[in-house]
Amino acid sequence: MAAVYERRTFNIRSRQMEDIFRKTAGYTTGTIAYAEGIFDDVNKAVWLQLHWNPNLTAEKILYDYYRWYCGPEAAPELVEAALLL
16 A cells, blocks of 8 residues: 555554454553554544443544534545544
8 A cells, every 4th residue: 555655545444453452452441543644643533432432432423523624514435434444
């Protein structure tokens, strides 16, 4: 991917972040979200929201994220697109 897209690759991995959280949450106390990528804000939002409220899903977090930044009309399509990446 890096050869095709240079350094501007998409790495929104919301469902994978949720899966990692669910598999490791019992072994942690607290968390931090750090990344150097240009598209990592979504991943950090998913990670932090799951630690704030483990009952959320990646889809719900994405919907709220995109609703906040892009508006309620665009949010459903953006969630669908993010989950395809």
